[in-house]
Amino acid sequence: MDTLLQLTGTLALALAVLALLMVGMAWQRLLHLRWQPVTSQPLQRGDVPAPVRRVLEQGVAPLLELGFRYSFSGSATSALVGAPLGLQYFDAYEHPDGHSHAVVLSHAVPAPQHPFQVQLVTCLTNGNNWTTLNGTRHLAPFDFPRWPVFDDYLPQWKGAWQRHLERVQFAQGRICTDSLEVQRRIATAYEKLIPALVQQGKLVGTGTDAAYRMSAAAALRMAVGLLVGQLRAAWSQRGQKPAPTPAAPPTPVAVPARAGAPAQAAQAVEADLQAYTAQRAVLQGRPRSARSKWLVFGITALLFLLVGGWWMSWSFVPVVLTVVALHEGGHYLAMKLTGYRNVSVFFLPGLGGLAVG
Numbered sequence: 001m002d003t004l005l006q007l008t009g010t011l012a013l014a015l016a017v018l019a020l021l022m023v024g025m026a027w028q029r030l031l032h033l034r035w036q037p038v039t040s041q042p043l044q045r046g047d048v049p050a051p052v053r054r055v056l057e058q059g060v061a062p063l064l065e066l067g068f069r070y071s072f073s074g075s076a077t078s079a080l081v082g083a084p085l086g087l088q089y090f091d092a093y094e095h096p097d098g099h100s101h102a103v104v105l106s107h108a109v110p111a112p113q114h115p116f117q118v119q120l121v122t123c124l125t126n127g128n129n130w131t132t133l134n135g136t137r138h139l140a141p142f143d144f145p146r147w148p149v150f151d152d153y154l155p156q157w158k159g160a161w162q163r164h165l166e167r168v169q170f171a172q173g174r175i176c177t178d179s180l181e182v183q184r185r186i187a188t189a190y191e192k193l194i195p196a197l198v199q200q201g202k203l204v205g206t207g208t209d210a211a212y213r214m215s216a217a218a219a220l221r222m223a224v225g226l227l228v229g230q231l232r233a234a235w236s237q238r239g240q241k242p243a244p245t246p247a248a249p250p251t252p253v254a255v256p257a258r259a260g261a262p263a264q265a266a267q268a269v270e271a272d273l274q275a276y277t278a279q280r281a282v283l284q285g286r287p288r289s290a291r292s293k294w295l296v297f298g299i300t301a302l303l304f305l306l307v308g309g310w311w312m313s314w315s316f317v318p319v320v321l322t323v324v325a326l327h328e329g330g331h332y333l334a335m336k337l338t339g340y341r342n343v344s345v346f347f348l349p350g351l352g353g354l355a356v357g
Contacts, residue, residue, distance in 0.1 A: 138229020
C-alpha cells in the first residue's frame with residue numbers, strides 16, 4: 001500500500017511539474033512574439049485563395065441547414081509579426097431572421113473535427129456585440145471593449161448556436177439587422193484590437209520598432225488559459241467522429257466536387273498545412289535564445305533530480321538523469337544533422353526527457 005501511495009504521489013507531482021513546465025515554456029514563447037496593428041478590408045468571394053476557400057467551404061453545409069445565407073467575405077492582416085502573407089480570410093453568413101451572423105475562418109490549430117471555426121456574432125443598436133465561439137476561446141483570450149465573448153466548449157458547434165440564441169433572447173437592447181453595419185463593426189473590431197490591448201496594458205512597446213510585445217502578466221494569463229482551454233477542448237471532443245462531408249459542395253459554393261472521406265481528409269490536411277506554415281514563420285522570426293534554452297535545461301534537470309530522488313534514491317537518480325540526457329542528446333544531434341531549427345532539450349520530472357525543434 002505504501003508503495004502504491006508513493007507511486008501515485010510521484011505521478012501526481014510529475015504531472016503538476018509537467019503542467020508548470022508547459023505553462024512556463026508557453027509563457028516564454030508568448031513573450032517572444034511581436035504584435036502589430038491590424039487592417040481589414042472587404043473582398044469578393046472569388047478573391048479568396050483556392051486552398052483557403054476549400055477549408056472555408058467545409059463550414060457551409062451546416063450553416064445552410066440552419067437557413068443561413070452568404071452575406072460577405074473579407075480579410076484582415078495578421079496581428080503577429082512574421083506571419084506569411086499576413087492575411088486571414090473569412091466568410092460571413094446571415095441568418096434569415098437577421099439577428100445573427102456566422103463568420104467562418106480557418107482554425108488557428110485545426111483538428112479533424114474542426115479544420116475551420118465558426119464565430120456567431122449578434123450586434124446590438126446600442127453598440128454592444130455578442131460573440132459565441134466553441135472550443136477556441138483559449139486561442140483568442142483577449143477581452144475587447146463592447147465585444148463580450150462566450151464559449152461553452154460543447155461537442156458540436158450547433159449546441160453553441162442554441163446557447164447563442166438563448167443569450168440573444170435576453171439581450172439588453174435592439175438587435176441590429178443591417179448587414180452593412182455588421183460588416184463595418186467586424187472590420188472595426190479587427191482594426192481596434194491592438195490599440196485596445198495597448199490601452200489595457202496587455203501589450204507594451206518594444207522600444208526598438210513599431211511592434212508590441214505582451215506584458216509578463218498578460219502572457220502568463222494566456223499561457224495558463226492555453227493549457228486549460230486545450231484540456232477543455234480535448235475533453236469536449238472525446239468520442240466525437242468527424243462529420244461526413246457531402247459528395248458535392250452545396251449551392252452557392254462553386255468548387256470542384258469531392259467525395260466523402262477522401263475530400264474531408266484532403267481539406268483537413270490543407271487546413272493543417274496553412275496553420276503550420278503560419279506558426280512556423282512566426283516562431284522562426286522569434287527563435288528562443290541559447291540562454292533561455294540552457295535555463296530551461298538546467299531547471300528541468302534540477303526538478304528531475306528532486307522528484308527522482310524523492311521517488312527512488314538520491315544516489316541512483318543522477319545515473320538515470322545521465323542516461324536520459326545521453327538519449328535525448330542523440331535525438332538532438334540527429335535533429336540538427338537533418339535540418340531542424342531551434343532545437344532544445346529538457347527533462348520531464350518523473351517521466352523522462354524530450355528533444356524538440
